[in-house]
Amino acid sequence: MVAPVAPSSTATDAGQLVASGRRVFAVEAQALEAVGARLGDAFVEACQRLLACTGRVVCTGMGKSGHIAHKIAATLASTGTPAFFVHPGEAGHGDLGMITDADVVLALSYSGTSEEVLMLLPALRRQGNTVIAMTGYPQSALGREADLHLDVSVPAEACPLHLAPTSSTTASLAMGDALAVALLEARGFTADDFARSHPAGSLGRRLLLRITDVMHHGDALPLVGLDASVAEALMEMSRKRLGMTAVAGSDGRLAGIFTDGDLRRALDRGIDVRQAAIADVMTRNPRTIDAGQMAAEAAHLMERHQINGLVVVDATGRPVGALNIHDLLRARVV
Template sequence: MPAAAQPATDADSLIASGRRVFDIESQALSAVGARVGAAFAEACRLILACRGRVVATGMGKSGHVARKIAATLASTGTPAFYVHPGEAGHGDLGMITDADIVLALSYSGESDEVLMLLPALRRQGNTVIAMTGRAHSTLAREANVHLDVSVPAEACPLHLAPTSSTTASLAMGDALAVALLEARGFTADDFARSHPAGSLGRRLLLRITDVMHGGEALPLVGEDASVAEALVEMSRKRLGMTAVAGPDGRLSGIFTDGDLRRALDRGVDVRGTRIAEVMTRNPRTIDARQMASEAAHLMEQHQINGLIVVDEDGRAVGALNIHDLLRARVV
């Protein structure tokens, strides 16, 4: 018997396979995108009017997609969660209230575990939005709204593994989330509030007062203090700088490690010289009410490592350096 052909493992063949997947899935997305119409708008209107949450469900790969769609909806202003259809038939159905909308995913539209939920959902009065690849399937017929995510072909050459179909379902879920986000007037601040631990959340939520050193931790001396006294204050507060206040209590300058090196290069007597003679006047400052991200921008723009925080009267109320922003993961 002739020997079986060996799979091609050279670079050109592997690259061609990868690119073919992108081509096939791009065509699938174009086909599904062209079908976004009245049913999509109705699904959005139903979700916007929902008094409860969107409950996404699906088996297998559709279940993974449903879980991701629920997460995306929840993070963009539409309360949502995922329920495994198999577990729902054994008690988790109690998580679904009559105020909820069910988003059911099944590419075939015939997944037994999903179909078994329909009678109970119908009795409870739930609206069902189906996402399938077969407009005449049981799930599509029984749903209040059907979103058609059928694709011309799977990227899998065996036409077995869900590839293009799961990509299309994910994209339809993203389309729902974005359309709902825009309809609700969801803002970047709203997004940040649901992502406080993420980098965007930290940039949009953390204020100067959340990261600055204030009160007893603020390095501060008066203009009449000696350089030596300023050094003691800098050493105790460990910020590499100290604010300098004038007779009226307003900030008049800043003294940093860099100022110290320059003063020593000039042979300044640290015990006999007033800090006012060697400090940097009119330093860069930031308002206590601003965002921590703005402090990061100022430091980067002016190539400095620290800032004095002032109130509306120009009095020093805090200090922060680049290490504080790094610890807060603002930069």
């Protein structure tokens, strides 16, 4: 085992540590600028080949390039371009059978000389796969043999020893993101499409969950008529446990809402709630939401207007449901 190098007193100085970190950001920012400035015909053709692909995008790479290729495959797959990662070493021992002739191969090797990746080229050629190389050396073996080459060469690595892949891996990752986003926009990929591939995440829940999935409806909907007393409204609120009740007029349309806040305001005004009519203390023209809207829109509406509940109405203005902030919290929308 190699013994760890003891830090020098200057290396552990707080100011020196921050300066080192900032230098890395500066060097890698310059690298990204240089790679971005070179985007042109090769990038366009790569996007066109990927858009025309009837199979999947197979990303491969060895070492640090392999880690970046794995991330690029995940980003492509989650943004509308079917993709997966194949380890080049395992590919040479059977996993090559995972690649069909309809697939496009995106091969990463900054040096362009990775033996494990180069070993796959003859088999991919025989099968007729398009190979897109991403290297820092266009004249390398991989750069020359690929159908297309994306140049991710950087002026310098951020590693002061110029050994550890730093700027180069960042540039390769950014190139993968650029491909994914360009393809996403070309396909017209939407937030709903994204949510369908992320159903288990919080983002997926916010994008997929609709008002109908969380609202209280039917017998669970707190509702009284416009001729009800405050006492009757309080009993309805107590039974349904939402801290509010919708109030409907004789035509069945929403006339108002009565909440815990309305009760407090009525008491502050000295109103005898045992005798008062609901029409005298309810909030008229309350905020409402349509059943077809997203649950995230309800959360936004509550936050913007600083309210804790909403009545859900249909196209004719009749109350069909209700929900409060606790329903959204339980659904993990907020």
